[in-house]
Amino acid sequence: MISIKNKEDCCGCSACVQACPKKCIEMIEDNEGFLYPQVGASLCIDCGVCEKVCPIKNQKIEQSFKQTAYVVQNKDLSVLRESTSGGAFSAIACWVLKQGGVVFGAGYDDNLNVLHQYVEDERSLFKFRNSKYVQSKIGTSFLQTKEFLQKGRMVLFSGTSCQIEGLLSYLRKPYENLWTVDVVCHACPSPLMFRKYKEWLNLKCADEIRNIAFRDKHYGYKYSTMSVFRKEKDYHEGIDTDPYLRAFFRHLSIRPSCFNCAFKKIYRPTDFTIWDCFDVENFCKEMDNDRGVTKVLCHSSRAQSLILNLRDYLSICEVSPEKIIEGEKELVKPVAPCDERTQFFKDLNEMPVEECFEKYFPLTMRHRIEKQVRIWTNRLGIYKFAKNVFKKINGNREVKR
Ligand SMILES: Cc1cc2nc3c(=O)[nH]c(=O)nc-3n(C[C@H](O)[C@H](O)[C@H](O)COP(=O)(O)OP(=O)(O)OC[C@H]3O[C@@H](n4cnc5c(N)ncnc54)[C@H](O)[C@@H]3O)c2cc1C
Ligand code: SF4
Ligand code: SF4
Ligand code: SF4
Structure with a gap:
């Protein structure tokens, strides 16, 4: 057992x-x-x-095969605005729904807890748009997927690569009516940290939280922003000033398996791997508008045919698979461990949340200035040049994207 x-x-x-x-x-x-x-x-x-059925106990040897790659941008501006990057996921999901299929993904419940669930109509797809930087509870979604597949329904299952390898291992045989899309995954933060963060937000302001977008485009695509939507006054802070994002990118709040991730690789058993394209200028000038672009790696010829069928939804530019993965650490390399992690979780459990966040994420004038500098250098397109200067100011204490 x-x-x-x-x-x-x-x-x-x-x-x-x-x-x-x-x-x-x-x-x-x-x-x-x-x-x-x-x-x-x-x-x-x-x-x-x-x-x-455990995907970690039964790891498969990675074998190379032919892949195709694309950078894409959704043509529907409101879908693009809600999506993390270029809205590739929504385009694939719309196609599956049009075939009478079912789409699984990570969305909120009524209390803003993140869990895997399914939708059967396009209007509900918004639930899965935008990355939730917290581990999604799988619940019985593999079981439900199997039931749909056995009834002959088409299913699209989206999630992190460990979740999808878990599903494939659970199913124990291939299904032609199953499509899978995995998001390249830096790592997954803790649901406890997310609950504490919501507690902290509520202490700062009693106004009811309506929605949280971990990767909002409030300041444009290139500046990752946590947006909290409330009845009265919204909150928009970035990776310099928001405690949740600072904990994530310092690797304080992430799952132990992410430090030794068994699923980071180039050749994956999914149909599509999708991730951020922050260097679109190297691929397609027309998409370089700070609205977001997704990199898509197709692992099967049917995935390639599907993407090329999505021209009504997506602007598509084919690129070489070698070029698209060049320098993409998150695709192949687990994140580095963090020495303060054990003490952080002890404090998170034992200290009042405001004190704990003040200890680990003090908000100084320097942080506020960094936020403005990063927003403006991104807007002016000189961020990469300025990044070296940031590094000198920050040292290597916080790993930021
Ligand atoms: C935890 C996490 C870490 C990531 N780290 C990186 C990274 O380091 N580098 C990078 O380039 N991209 C990363 N991504 C992927 C990136 O944020 C976008 O999801 C990707 O660019 C696709 O964007 P899109 O606009 O096409 O889709 P979107 O419309 O944004 O679709 C979001 C998709 O992500 C799934 N999803 C959302 N939250 C979760 C969750 N908690 N668990 C499982 N699935 C989820 C949804 O089901 C949906 O399929 C990460 C995503 C997640 C969820
Ligand atoms: S699957 Fe259930 S019954 Fe079988 S060994 Fe595991 S725990 Fe025991
Ligand atoms: S939850 Fe998944 S990874 Fe963990 S033991 Fe079970 S099958 Fe393995
Ligand atoms: S880093 Fe690996 S183990 Fe961690 S959530 Fe992502 S895919 Fe899963």
Whole structure:
């Protein structure tokens, strides 16, 4: 039976839980807010299924194959505005919905907790747009996917690569009616950290939170902004000044498995891998408008045909696979561990949230100036040049994109 001795060896995909024939595995939250499987040993029949479906225990050797690559931008300006980068996901999802399919992705529940869910109509797709920088709870979505597939419905499943490899491992056989899209994933922050962040926001202002966009384009695409939408006054802070984003990019709040990610690779078992294109000037001048562009790597010929069918939705520019992955660390290399992480989680549990955030993310005049400098250098298109200057001011204390 499954037993987690080292937390780096479990990405929390829940494949084991959903595959157990005795339903005797539960996902239990640890003191950092991450879910891990726990077996009710009295019911276990020692069948070994949980171990067989675990994507970390059954890693496949990476093998090269022919790929195609594109940079794309959604033609619908409101979809593009809501999307993290170029709205590639929405275009693929719209196509699947038009075929009568079902789309799975990460969205909020009524209390702004992030979980995997499905939609069956285009109007509901907004739920999945925009990256939620918090680990999404998979729940029973693999089971639901299998049910739809067995009934012959087309399914698009989107998520991080560990979630999709978990799904494929859980399904244990290929389905022609399944499409998968994985987002390149820096790492996944803790749901506990997100709850504490919402607590902190509520202490700052009692006004009800209506929505949170982790990658809002309030200051343009290139300046990653956390936007909190309230009834009265919205909040827009970036990676220099927002405590949640600062914790994420300092690697304080992320899941242990992300430090040893088994799913970072070029040749993936998904149909599409999508990620940010911050260097569109190297690929397509017409898309260089600070509205967002997505890089798309197609791992199958059917994925290539599908993308080329999306010209009604997307501006598309074909590029070489070698060029699109050049220098993309997040695609292939796990993030570096952070020495302060254990103490941070201890403090997060024990200290009042305002004190804890003040200790780790003090907001000084320097941070506010950095924010303005980064916004303006991005707008003027001289950010890369200025980045070296930032590095000198910051040292390497906070890893920023
Ligand atoms: C946790 C995380 C870390 C990321 N790190 C990087 C990075 O380091 N570098 C990079 O270039 N890109 C990263 N991305 C991907 C990037 O943010 C965009 O998702 C990508 O550019 C696609 O944008 P889009 O406009 O085409 O799609 P969007 O419309 O933004 O679609 C969002 C897609 O992401 C999925 N999604 C959203 N939140 C989650 C979540 N918490 N868990 C699983 N799936 C989720 C949705 O289901 C949907 O498929 C990350 C995404 C996530 C979720
Ligand atoms: S060994 Fe079988 S019964 Fe026991 S927990 Fe694993 S899947 Fe469930
Ligand atoms: S990685 Fe997934 S399948 Fe493996 S133990 Fe963790 S939750 Fe279970
Ligand atoms: S970094 Fe790897 S283990 Fe962590 S969430 Fe992303 S894909 Fe999963």
